[in-house]
Amino acid sequence: xxxxxxxxxxxxxxxxxxxxxxxxxxxxxxxxxxxxxxxxxxxxxxxxxxxxxxxxxxxxxxxxxxxxxxxxxxxxxxxxxxxxxxxxxxxxxxxxxxxxxxxxxxxxxxxxxxxxxxxxxxxxxxxxxxxxxxxxxxxxxxxxxxxxxxxxxxxxxxxxxxxxxxxxxxxxxxxxxxxxxxxxxxxxxxxxxxxxxxxxxxxxxxxxxxxxxxxxxxxxxxxxxxxxxxxxxxxxxxxxxxxxxxxxxxxxxxxxxxxxxxxxxxxxxxxxxxxxxxxxxxxxxxxxxxxxxxxxxxxxxxxxxxxxxxxxxxxxxxxxxxxxxxxxxxxxxxxxxxxxxxxxxxxxxxxxxxxxxxxxxxxxxxxxxxxxxxxxxxxxxxxxxxxxxxxxxxxxxxxxxxxxxxxxxxxxxxxxxxxxxxxxxxxxxxxxxxxxxxxxxxxxxxxxxxxxxxxxxxxxxxxxxxxxxxxxxxxxxxxxxxxxxxxxxxxxxxxxxxxxxxxxxxxxxxxxxxxxxxxxxxxxxxxxxxxxxxxxxxxxxxxxxxxxxxxxxxxxxxxxxxxxxxxxxxxxx
Amino acid sequence: xxxxxxxxxxxxxxxxxxxxxxxxxxxxxxxxxxxxxxxxxxxxxxxxxxxxxxxxxxxxxxxxxxxxxxxxxxxxxxxxxxxxxxxxxxxxxxxxxxxxxxxxxxxxxxxxxxxxxxxxxxxxxxxxxxxxxxxxxxxxxxxxxxxxxxxxxxxxxxxxxxxxxxxxxxxxxxxxxxxxxxxxxxxxxxxxxxxxxxxxxxxxxxxxxxxxxxxxxxxxxxxxxxxxxxxxxxxxxxxxxxxxxxxxxxxxxxxxxxxxxxxxxxxxxxxxxxxxxxxxxxxxxxxxxxxxxxxxxxxxxxxxxxxxxxxxxxxxxxxxxxxxxxxxxxxxxxxxxxxxxxxxxxxxxxxxxxxxxxxxxxxxxxxxxxxxxxxxxxxxxxxxxxxxxxxxxxxxxxxxxxxxxxxxx
Numbered sequence: 008x009x010x011x012x013x014x015x016x017x018x019x020x021x022x023x024x025x026x027x028x029x030x031x032x033x034x035x036x037x038x039x040x041x042x043x044x045x046x047x048x049x050x051x052x053x054x055x056x057x058x059x060x061x062x063x064x065x066x067x068x069x070x071x072x073x074x075x076x077x078x079x080x081x082x083x084x085x086x087x088x089x090x091x092x093x094x095x096x097x098x099x100x101x102x103x104x105x106x107x108x109x110x111x112x113x114x115x116x117x118x119x120x121x122x123x124x125x126x127x128x129x130x131x132x133x134x135x136x137x138x139x140x141x142x143x144x145x146x147x148x149x150x151x152x153x154x155x156x157x158x159x160x161x162x163x164x165x166x167x168x169x170x171x172x173x174x175x176x177x178x179x180x181x182x183x184x185x186x187x188x189x190x191x192x193x194x195x196x197x198x199x200x201x202x203x204x205x206x207x208x209x210x211x212x213x214x215x216x217x218x219x220x221x222x223x224x225x226x227x228x229x230x231x232x233x234x235x236x237x238x239x240x241x242x243x244x245x246x247x248x249x250x251x252x253x254x255x256x257x258x259x260x261x262x263x264x265x266x267x268x269x270x271x272x273x274x275x276x277x278x279x280x281x282x283x284x285x286x287x288x289x290x291x292x293x294x295x296x297x298x299x300x301x302x303x304x305x306x307x308x309x310x311x312x313x314x315x316x317x318x319x320x321x322x323x324x325x326x327x328x329x330x331x332x333x334x335x336x337x338x339x340x341x342x343x344x345x346x347x348x349x350x351x352x353x354x355x356x357x358x359x360x361x362x363x364x365x366x367x368x369x370x371x372x373x374x375x376x377x378x379x380x381x382x383x384x385x386x387x388x389x390x391x392x393x394x395x396x397x398x399x400x401x402x403x404x405x406x407x408x409x410x411x412x413x414x415x416x417x418x419x420x421x422x423x424x425x426x427x428x429x430x431x432x433x434x435x436x437x438x439x440x441x442x443x444x445x446x447x448x449x450x451x452x453x454x455x456x457x458x459x460x461x462x463x464x465x466x467x468x469x470x471x472x473x474x475x476x477x478x479x480x481x482x483x484x485x486x487x488x489x490x491x492x493x494x495x496x497x498x499x500x501x502x503x504x505x506x507x508x509x510x511x512x513x514x515x516x517x518x519x520x521x522x523x524x525x526x527x528x529x530x531x532x533x534x535x536x537x538x539x540x541x542x543x544x545x546x547x548x549x550x551x552x553x554x555x556x557x558x559x560x561x562x563x564x565x566x567x568x569x570x571x572x573x574x575x576x577x578x579x580x
Numbered sequence: 581x582x583x584x585x586x587x588x589x590x591x592x593x594x595x596x597x598x599x600x601x602x603x604x605x606x607x608x609x610x611x612x613x614x615x616x617x618x619x620x621x622x623x624x625x626x627x628x629x630x631x632x633x634x635x636x637x638x639x640x641x642x643x644x645x646x647x648x649x650x651x652x653x654x655x656x657x658x659x660x661x662x663x664x665x666x667x668x669x670x671x672x673x674x675x676x677x678x679x680x681x682x683x684x685x686x687x688x689x690x691x692x693x694x695x696x697x698x699x700x701x702x703x704x705x706x707x708x709x710x711x712x713x714x715x716x717x718x719x720x721x722x723x724x725x726x727x728x729x730x731x732x733x734x735x736x737x738x739x740x741x742x743x744x745x746x747x748x749x750x751x752x753x754x755x756x757x758x759x760x761x762x763x764x765x766x767x768x769x770x771x772x773x774x775x776x777x778x779x780x781x782x783x784x785x786x787x788x789x790x791x792x793x794x795x796x797x798x799x800x801x802x803x804x805x806x807x808x809x810x811x812x813x814x815x816x817x818x819x820x821x822x823x824x825x826x827x828x829x830x831x832x833x834x835x836x837x838x839x840x841x842x843x844x845x846x847x848x849x850x851x852x853x854x855x856x857x858x859x860x861x862x863x864x865x866x867x868x869x870x871x872x873x874x875x876x877x878x879x880x881x882x883x884x885x886x887x888x889x890x891x892x893x894x895x896x897x898x899x900x901x902x903x904x905x906x907x908x909x910x911x912x913x914x915x916x917x918x919x920x921x922x923x924x925x926x927x928x929x930x931x932x933x934x935x936x937x938x939x940x941x942x943x944x945x946x947x948x949x950x951x952x953x954x955x956x957x958x959x960x961x962x963x964x965x966x967x968x969x970x971x972x973x974x975x976x977x978x979x980x981x982x983x984x985x986x987x988x989x
Binding site for chain 1: 613616618620622625626659661663664665667668669693695696698700701702704705707790792793854855856858861862863864866905908909910912913922923951
């Protein structure tokens with residue numbers, strides 16, 4: 008945020024607590040560092056087994072790769088030839104996720120056009136056979152078997168496709184809102200006693216020796232980045248689930264960074280303002296890499312790049328070159344993406360297992376648990392690698408090890424059968440819309456994000472009818488949901504609310520809702536109103552930065568309008 | 581002379597030219613950025629560094645007087661925004677409440693179930709002295725979801741305004757008599773700002789807080805403009821200009837209207853707005869062409885009206901970027917902040933708005949000018965006056981030989 012933004016002229020965060028008096032201190036079984044899908048998955052698993060857990064997240068839940076993935080829990084079709092067991096476990100776990108959060112998944116049928124060439128026919132035969140093998144795993148995730156299509160079938164299914172094709176195939180995958188999946192895991196952990204320290208960075212991890220160690224082998228000092236308050240937590244076991252940040256985190260505990268080395272790979276997506284097609288479409292980029300266009304919730308998403316990343320992990324942003332690379336690649340088969348309106352970008356950094364030499368695409372997407380007992384730190388584990396689709400399995404593997412070896416707890420894993428919060432059913436959105444006098448679209452979006460908890464959110468409007476107001480008209484998001492995200496889902500900034508509800512992520516970029524959200528945030532959390540405005544300003548600037556790189560003619564006018572709107576709010580100096 | 585564009589700049593230009601004695605027509609291409617005004621009149625815009633308050637030009641006062649319904653207090657104003665800010669301004673649409681005179685008194689914020697209006701949160705955000713006030717503002721069930729301008733239009737009706745005044749009086753009577761001013765959501769009329777009448781009937785000052793762009797303030801401007809242009813005897817042609825060129829001493833403006841395909845004038849003021857209004861388009865090379873490689877490089881912005889004017893920023897013409905794909909957008913737009921290309925791009929012109937080719941430019945279309953009301957009014961009036969002078973000279977020149985005796989060698 009630029010220093011001269013006047014809405015940032017606000018009371019600074021509370022002065023950093025001076026560590027004169029002893030810090031508030033507590034003791035847990037397991038401390039988890041990192042609130043991505045791995046960290047929150049482990050927090051949920053261990054809490055369900057009865058262990059006490061504290062989780063520390065430097066930014067917000069799903070701030071990094073988990074909230075910026077392609078939004079799919081795919082079955083790992085590309086691993087089929089090299090390691091079919093990975094495909095099988097991915098598919099099985101995809102099925103489990105569908106069971107525990109049915110409201111959060113949506114089907115994305117993919118089209119894979121095969122271009123006409125000397126080897127086009129053979130390629131089609133081979134791919135057809137390959138997907139016939141994948142069909143065996145589809146029932147595990149309630150997927151449909153693939154179809155082989157000829158050129159006219161392709162043209163009929165998606166008239167927007169261009170170029171001579173010999174045909175193609177369809178295959179079936181599931182889309183998911185990765186940030187919500189992560190939040191639901193964290194919320195379930197909280198309801199089983201876990202403590203979440205969000206926006207809280209761990210400053211030190213110290214080994215405790217001697218008789219003191221009974222109440223915990225490790226002592227951690229963490230600092231809330233919004234308030235400056237410090238806490239000390241003792242834990243028997245520490246889990247490093249910080250993804251691309253892993254080596255940084257390991258260094259805090261004095262562990263050798265090389266043991267948790269990852270190869271950070273930046274992945275970028277471009278978000279278009281509507282569903283351009285109802286099919287995911289695969290295409291090849293200029294360098295032959297596979298990229299795609301997918302319908303995702305109420306938008307379309309272009310993805311993805313994979314490039315080694317050397318920048319700041321707290322500030323990962325797409326560049327216009329990456330955007331052009333993707334648009335050009337997809338326009339090759341689906342030209343209307345050129346004139347579509349891009350309204351934003353996502354950028355995240357994958358924490359792939361380290362290897363020097365192979366190009367980014369050839370890196371393994373498998374995961375690995377590093378036991379730091381070998382480094383003289385028994386009870387510290389690092390989770391390296393992994394992917395959204397198999398997060399639950401990774402969490403289970405780690406929890407099995409921790410529960411069994413460190414605590415002798417033999418409770419079996421329940422994360423694949425117990426529904427996530429709201430996942431015990433899908434209420435009828437139209438009935439809700441009628442009953443609570445809201446628009447069917449708002450009801451549908453609410454049910455998508457919250458499942459049966461949508462009922463509880465709408466009950467708020469019975470007590471306070473004004474909470475039926477639409478705070479974010481693009482998505483839409485009701486005021487009740489904004490308040491729910493703050494009071495029940497641990498959102499502390501406007502950006503947090505946006506991550507949980509998709510507020511401000513539509514075509515207007517938060518112009519119409521961010522300030523109102525800041526107001527509600529200040530009211531719900533007892534902050535000064537100016538602080539709420541400042542949080543809204545931070546959100547607007549950050550979002551603007553992510554959108555700029557994909558600017559097209561329509562969005563340029565929208566940006567000018569958004570700036571004029573901000574100016575109307577701020578006035579002259 | 582002809583003014584292309586009927587926003588704030590075009591109106592100021594037309595009125596100034598009419599005052600100078602020129603015969604003026606205005607080409608009105610429909611809704612533009614001025615319709616999105618929020619009613620605050622600023623001299624500088626965030627985040628530009630504030631300049632010393634310059635004296636307001638006499639022409640600006642004249643324009644606002646002709647429009648009616650706007651106030652420029654000598655000491656400036658303090659306006660309330662629906663995003664919870666109290667912000668300074670040089671002046672305002674008369675429907676808005678200026679709370680500068682009410683610094684240390686109780687101000688009521690009307691509780692009203694309109695979208696985005698949360699009296700309790702606003703009272704808290706605006707700070708000391710503000711308190712929510714229970715009063716009935718909505719009379720019919722549909723008004724909860726009615727867009728702001730439609731809701732405001734209902735108070736153009738005398739009887740309805742009277743009803744509102746009674747409700748507010750009741751509310752004030754209930755809470756005792758400590759409240760000295762009342763803040764309402766955007767609702768006080770479209771034909772005229774009704775805040776003054778309402779205040780007189782209620783007995784305390786009443787007014788709106790600033791809403792989002794697209795509220796009633798923009799419509800109030802349009803109504804005021806229509807009246808002012810009619811009063812000044814200025815002809816208004818409903819059409820969109822497509823091109824401007826010069827044939828000898830006469831400017832010819834092509835339009836999209838079948839009735840007025842071409843209009844001719846001795847001088848033309850272009851006031852077609854900037855990026856928001858549609859006078860300037862962002863037109864990157866890459867998205868226009870279907871091929872992966874555009875066949876030629878192009879400047880990232882263009883004029884939407886084909887005219888012999890040069891787009892530039894920071895005092896220099898726009899250059900071709902060194903890439904066929906168009907300038908990287910990061911270099912074009914905010915938040916590169918106060919001197920981003922997007923914010924500065926416009927027609928290069930002298931102080932009067934005169935371009936090299938003798939065409940005049942005003943308002944948002946001008947390069948390197950803050951896009952603030954006062955500046956738009958000033959550049960509009962300056963261009964209008966200068967263009968009128970050109971037009972009057974031209975017609976004087978063409979009339980001399982007609983009236984004088986034929987000259988024979």
